[in-house]
Amino acid sequence: MAATNWTVIMGNRKTGTFLLHNLESKWTYKTALGIAKEAIIDETHDLICIVETSKILLKNEKEGEKKTDI
Numbered sequence: 001m002a003a004t005n006w007t008v009i010m011g012n013r014k015t016g017t018f019l020l021h022n023l024e025s026k027w028t029y030k031t032a033l034g035i036a037k038e039a040i041i042d043e044t045h046d047l048i049c050i051v052e053t054s055k056i057l058l059k060n061e062k063e064g065e066k067k068t069d070i
Helices: 029-039 059-069
Strands: 006-012 018-022 045-052
Antiparallel strands (some): 006 018
8 A cells, every 4th residue: 555645634622624734755645644633632623634735625726727738
């Protein structure tokens, strides 16, 4: 399995806000998941998911990407 960059998405139980935390090094999925589980504060946050950082694109980035492919 290839090591890639990951972003951990956590949710605050009280306020309902989301927190994005980028893992600085390249990890495999299982290692990134273990780090995310250890990093969250159980009393105040819930682990929502972990996502490959290269997969996260904002709408403006997607449109710019389509224009450069032409």
